[in-house]
Amino acid sequence: MPDYKEMYLTLFRATEQAINTLIEAQRACEELYISEPETELRVVPLPDRTKEEKE
Known part of the structure; x- marks a missing residue:
């Protein structure tokens, strides 16, 4: 008969x-x-849409 306790303990140890x-x-x-230095973030302006709408 299989040793279920040993099987369980083997599986438990491997899981741990x-x-x-x-x-x-x-x-x-x-x-x-x-530990890496912070990257500098910069704001990239969006294109001016008012010029496009006028044309």
Whole structure:
């Protein structure tokens, strides 16, 4: 008869390991993101539509 307890524990351990790997990767990516200098945003003016409407 299969050892269901051992099967469950094996699956549980692997699931925990996978979750921890994902958490570590997320933290590493967040650290990369916040350590980068902020990008400078600039406002790009929209074309003047009043000139187009007059023509």
